[in-house]
Amino acid sequence: MxxxxxxxxxxxxxxxxxxxxxxxxxxxxxxxxxxNPVPAAGVCVLDEGKVLWVRRAENPKKGLWSLPSGFQEWEEDIRDCARREMREETGLTVKLDGLLGVYSAFDDPRNNALLVVFLATETGGELVAGDDASEARWFPLEAPPEEIAWESHRQALADLAALVAGRRQ
Ligand SMILES: [Zn+2]
Structure with a gap:
């Protein structure tokens, strides 16, 4: 700090x-x-076994992949933050389906963060990377990007994999 x-x-x-x-x-x-840590929202869209990731256009961790995510504005509901970041970084609109998990993040040099990750379903828009994302791409759940920028996003991915494995049983 x-x-x-x-x-x-x-x-x-x-x-x-x-x-x-x-x-x-x-x-x-x-x-x-x-x-205090800064609250942030992330969005996890799983569609036909694939998860939407974005590539960071800016430092820190430029070129690495993350879930669409960003810091909450002062007057913003955390759910609106999630939908806004999704729209800005991927061009897609989503419906939030529930909470995937809440994670403490200590590896962003700008801020320690509290990341709230929502499960979501795409409702519209067109996939175009924007804002601080240079690329937006679907990766199979079992074959995520090799270079994930943040530990909290790796934890969210592990939780998603466990959730999906549980549903299959
Ligand atoms: Zn003073």
């Missing part, structure tokens, strides 16, 4: 104080740097 040296509210130099059980950067004006 990046530690502020100066108060983002009043520009004074930060000191530290006890808050919420640990020492944190703090200011006489009342500001405390809490440092």
């Amino acid at each position: 990046k530690i502020y040296r100066y108060c983002p509210l009043c520009k004074a130099e930060l000191t530290t104080r006890q808050a919420g059980g640990r020492e944190r950067p703090a200011c006489a004006c009342g500001y405390v740097q809490w440092g």
